[in-house]
Amino acid sequence: MADKIYKHMIPLEQQLPENFGRRSKIIDLEDAGKIIAGQKIVGISGSHSMDGALALIRAAIRNGAKNMTLVPPTTTSIAADIWMAAGALEKLYLSYVGFEFLGMAPSFRKAAEDGTVNIVEADEPFIQLGVQAAAGGRPFNVIQYIWEATDHPKLNPEIKTVTDPFTGDTVYAIPALKLDVALIHAQACDPYGNAQCWGGNRQEPDKCKAADLVIIQADEIVGPDVIEADATRTTVPGSLVDHVVHVPFGAHPTFSSRNYAVDEAHLREYLKLCRDGDAQKYLDKYVFGPKDHYEYLDLVGGTKRMHELRAMLAS
Numbered sequence: 001m002a003d004k005i006y007k008h009m010i011p012l013e014q015q016l017p018e019n020f021g022r023r024s025k026i027i028d029l030e031d032a033g034k035i036i037a038g039q040k041i042v043g044i045s046g047s048h049s050m051d052g053a054l055a056l057i058r059a060a061i062r063n064g065a066k067n068m069t070l071v072p073p074t075t076t077s078i079a080a081d082i083w084m085a086a087g088a089l090e091k092l093y094l095s096y097v098g099f100e101f102l103g104m105a106p107s108f109r110k111a112a113e114d115g116t117v118n119i120v121e122a123d124e125p126f127i128q129l130g131v132q133a134a135a136g137g138r139p140f141n142v143i144q145y146i147w148e149a150t151d152h153p154k155l156n157p158e159i160k161t162v163t164d165p166f167t168g169d170t171v172y173a174i175p176a177l178k179l180d181v182a183l184i185h186a187q188a189c190d191p192y193g194n195a196q197c198w199g200g201n202r203q204e205p206d207k208c209k210a211a212d213l214v215i216i217q218a219d220e221i222v223g224p225d226v227i228e229a230d231a232t233r234t235t236v237p238g239s240l241v242d243h244v245v246h247v248p249f250g251a252h253p254t255f256s257s258r259n260y261a262v263d264e265a266h267l268r269e270y271l272k273l274c275r276d277g278d279a280q281k282y283l284d285k286y287v288f289g290p291k292d293h294y295e296y297l298d299l300v301g302g303t304k305r306m307h308e309l310r311a312m313l314a315s
Contacts, residue, residue: 042068044076054079189220
């Protein structure tokens with residue numbers, strides 16, 4: 001059996017690329033959906049009904065995503081719930097999935113009641129520390145005391161205890177939450193993957209480092225000069241990114257930080273249909289029906305509605 005050849009064993013001159021020019025990472029939305037649908041463990045960013053990578057998620061569902069494990073942000077709404085509406089999830093790490101003042105997440109609730117999804121009781125520290133462990137290439141993360149007054153370790157079999165080799169104390173171990181693919185919504189990105197997320201909670205870099213594959217969806221594609229003019233706003237460097245998809249208003253119906261507001265009316269429509277047992281009706285109309293992202297935008301109100309959502313941030 002031949003010995004495995006590692007990159008560091010190959011002479012440097014043989015590793016040099018044929019073309020030193022920068023390569024555009026922009027791909028089509030449907031191509032991205034096919035890539036995502038072929039993965040098993042997906043991580044998403046955002047928070048509550050904000051900065052969800054909904055265009056990518058819809059594309060993945062459209063292209064047959066099934067039996068997936070979702071590592072969500074610490075709080076989320078439709079960006080997690082819609083996977084379950086489509087029956088695409090096998091496992092969910094749960095911190096918070098809900099629609100804030102609009103009520104509970106109906107597809108998540110149904111999946112929990114029916115037992116169709118393996119739900120891991122994973123609070124905010126579990127998700128944050130698990131993703132950080134994977135991002136740093138560590139097998140697990142450790143933490144003291146945080147669950148001492150709770151039953152959380154009894155509800156989550158993936159939380160283990162280990163002995164601190166320095167003090168002899170018993171501490172909690174959280175496994176690395178390694179991702180096959182991370183889906184990130186950005187307000188602006190250049191063709192080479194340098195992405196600016198104008199809000200969020202800074203989970204994006206960890207999710208990207210924890211993933212084998214990173215796909216950015218951007219409201220706007222800008223030139224490298226725009227990124228370089230204010231480099232401190234670059235949340236995710238292009239070196240971490242594999243693909244970029246241009247989808248104006250791609251976070252709809254969620255809020256896109258400093259760009260456009262949440263579409264509350266659309267969320268209410270989604271919630272009503274799912275609660276009435278008509279989730280498939282929603283999926284047929286808004287996920288499987290449109291021939292492309294722009295037809296989806298036409299369905300949800302077109303240019304007029306998009307400008308209304310943008311204007312809400314200025315009022």
